[in-house]
Amino acid sequence: MRVFIAGIDGYLGWPLAQHLAARGHETAGADALLRRAWVAEMGADSAVPVATIGERLAAYREHFGASLPFTEVNLRDHDALGRALAAFAPDAVVHLAECPSAPYSMMDHRHAEFVQSNNVSGTLSLLFAMRDHCPEAHLVKLGSMGEYGTPDVDIPEGFFEVEFRGRRDRLPFPRQAGSWYHWSKVFDSENVAFACRMWGLRATDVMQGVVYGTWCPGDLRLNSRLDFDEAFGTAVHRFCCQAVIGHPITPYGSGAQRRGVLSLADALQCLTLALENPPGPGEYRVFNQLRDVRSLAELAELVQAAACSLGIEARVVPVANPRAETEGHHYRPDSNELPKLGFRPSAPMDEELRRLISDLLPHAGRIAAHADRLPPTVRWRARTARAHTMPKTPDRGREPS
């Protein structure tokens, strides 16, 4: 299968390219390299050293015996994106090319506006480019479990049968996101569903839980990044990095907030199952992609225990919750579609966490050098006015000439 990965330079994109290549698929990719700039803007760096995109592509060629066609392009550059898709003629497009951070979007107006317009306009550009250049291709779009928020009922996979005043219908399950970023993911989901309805595109929308895990397959150039700053580091990664440098593990608030989580290996397995089992033309399907549901307090304890088993003593010290969120809430998301396709979780979480921490230990110095990036500073309800200067974004596709 020919798979085009938008966002191939990111945390998921780069391992996915390798995972697909190992299964015999041909891959191409696009990236604007913005994740590197955003993390630099946060004053941080990947805990695991990563190579330049040029070095990565050279390593890919050496290890997989095939070159990977790569285009440095922002999805909003509609014409360039169209040329890249037309040239590769993909069977599937994996869309990982969004700004993925809730705290980043909550910093101030500029960041909120950037995250929403970047994600919505990029996805819209991709949808039109697929319609025009590869309308039969299967779009696998990365969504987020955070799109649903925390309703007081179970969370189905995208749609639910509902009775209202004696009539029944199958309706989209209402979304109640909790950050400007998560709303941008909702908007993208809605646009993708509309494109399927309108033009007969086929898409899998992946509501993904929190992914954790390193990807260090031996050649540094094949490593995936692992961030720990407050914006681009997810809870599990931040907890592990804190443990590795002897800092307290700091869940937000009571830690009763529950999240769907899965390992990077499981995420790659799931995305591959979606790719290898495409929907029919015009079909828009939603998969909730997670393995376990855990509270932040439980995640902190699991990291603490994994660290302990490696001889690292770590304390858990909750900090005030910078987010505006319900901490104790009902949370029972369905996740039946991927198991039906054959998803079988790989290693259990404690084993994955030990591997994660072991992979990080040699890089403790890199984490320690940016330890001041660990405490949260962005507060959901505050009128923050940070001195950040955002990286310049190519924007050629946006304004009509």
Next chain:
Amino acid sequence: MRVFIAGIDGYLGWPLAQHLAARGHETAGADALLRRAWVAEMGADSAVPVATIGERLAAYREHFGASLPFTEVNLRDHDALGRALAAFAPDAVVHLAECPSAPYSMMDHRHAEFVQSNNVSGTLSLLFAMRDHCPEAHLVKLGSMGEYGTPDVDIPEGFFEVEFRGRRDRLPFPRQAGSWYHWSKVFDSENVAFACRMWGLRATDVMQGVVYGTWCPGDLRLNSRLDFDEAFGTAVHRFCCQAVIGHPITPYGSGAQRRGVLSLADALQCLTLALENPPGPGEYRVFNQLRDVRSLAELAELVQAAACSLGIEARVVPVANPRAETEGHHYRPDSNELPKLGFRPSAPMDEELRRLISDLLPHAGRIAAHADRLPPTVRWRARTARAHTMPKTPDRGREPS
């Protein structure tokens, strides 16, 4: 009350300013004058002659004895918008400053992207500016009944109580819009609701039906525009313009599509009721703003009958539906909140339609001169590639420096 009207140069904004002034409210306004440019881009013009914004403001001063502080600004110019709000210190902000056309958004990628980014970024900019400069002010935002689509159940006002697998919750009613434009309105509704939840802003989100009617109070400079091109002319206005120039009235498809409709006078009454009865801090409420539910075929017949009563013979000749939409569908939207506040419909529809057609008759020549703009050319499912050059949009607020 001090009311700031964003989009004051538009079809609703200009009459609303006058209606509020007549009730003793102080008004200020902002507009980027884009509606004029968009209609010109469609090769059309308002059926009713309209004055320049400068002439309008002069007439306002003469008729209402007060000057109207006006800022020519795109809402995306965040700093300039903030200065205008800070200077006026409004008690309420009415947000009518969006690109309001489904067909315009369905023309091609550029128009889809423009409509979504213009509306979403403009609204986001306004929300942040209100948070920073008038957090106590009441936002009345214009949404659309089209946000709901046509579910096979009744349509409540924004939220519904639902039971799912034995648990109950009050959830946002799922949106199923039918154009890129209508999705942008959904996104804005979701962002407004989130801002209320996050910052304690107060907002009324008005899901408005199709509004029809002229506003010609005697001084040409006070006239409101009335468009009839395929993008900015709504069904009723287009039918009336067709009748006035002796063209057949052309509902799309079977005409069984049902819509909520209300007259301009009723729309002004409803918006004023919302303004004069604000919600509490942090409250986000949704009003379905409509008077009658009518099928397009019924609307065509009503226009035909009104024309006939004025001695104009008009035929109804359906044309192929350019939109991708369900034509025969359940449609029973609630509209209880505004009547609870005292909404009492003014003249019945046949009377309003006769007035509308009478007001248009002196301008039949203006309509006839652009009669080629009446037939639809934008097709929802086609890959249109129109030769339109979009007007340049000021975009100073968008890209961080």
